[in-house]
Amino acid sequence: MQHSLKGLIWRRSATVLAATSAVVAGFLAAGTPAEARDYPYCLTSPGYGYPGDCSYASYNQCRAAASGRLADCNVNPRVSFREPRRRDYRTYGDRW
Template identity: 50%
Template sequence: MTRTGAALIAAATIFSFAGAPAHARDFPYCLQGGEWGYPGNCQFDSYQQCMVTASGTKAYCDVNPVFAFGAQRQQSQPEPRRYRR
């Protein structure tokens, strides 16, 4: 296989993966404080995972506000009003 052929196959592979959408997900815990700011690094499934990452730094772990308030917003939506004629 030539260099050009290998390059074309590599490019096609990269572009085929680039077209697939990433699944957005809100993780429940965020690493906050220090260099992370607010809401911080929100990629933790458990509080323990977050605390291990925060260990030895000036950061701390807290609930991801997007996760917490997003779930609350979905549950508390009122039903639409129905009008009689």
């Protein structure tokens, strides 16, 4: 009788583990993808390619990251030389 009880406990715990794993896998698979964004400042140094590490929203953030390293901060060329967005006047109705 005792051996069948141990077997039942092992089967039940294996079922709970499988269900928990399936739920966790579902949450991981349903995550939203990262949003691509061009930040205005790039950290440039010999270790980075062109234009560098462009993940800084302000010049001060970039300078803090460059502090103590052989690095400098420049304006992100993807942001500064981007074509301006054209306004679609059809969305404004009869006002124009």
